[in-house]
Amino acid sequence: MRWIAVLTLVALAACGADGEPETFGNVGVSIGPGGITPTATIGASDGPFSVTVGF
Numbered sequence: 001m002r003w004i005a006v007l008t009l010v011a012l013a014a015c016g017a018d019g020e021p022e023t024f025g026n027v028g029v030s031i032g033p034g035g036i037t038p039t040a041t042i043g044a045s046d047g048p049f050s051v052t053v054g055f
Helices: 002-015
Strands: 022-032 035-046 049-054
Touching: none
Parallel strands: none
Antiparallel strands: 022 035, 035 049
């Protein structure tokens, strides 16, 4: 019976039923020897897991 509870919690976490993931973004400017370069980062996190993409 215990494994059913564990599988239920895993399924809820996997589908996002425990809450929406938090999204975040960041923009900036880098200045270096090659000139000025714009930067951008977007991502989402849900508990201990995080996904980030930088441009």
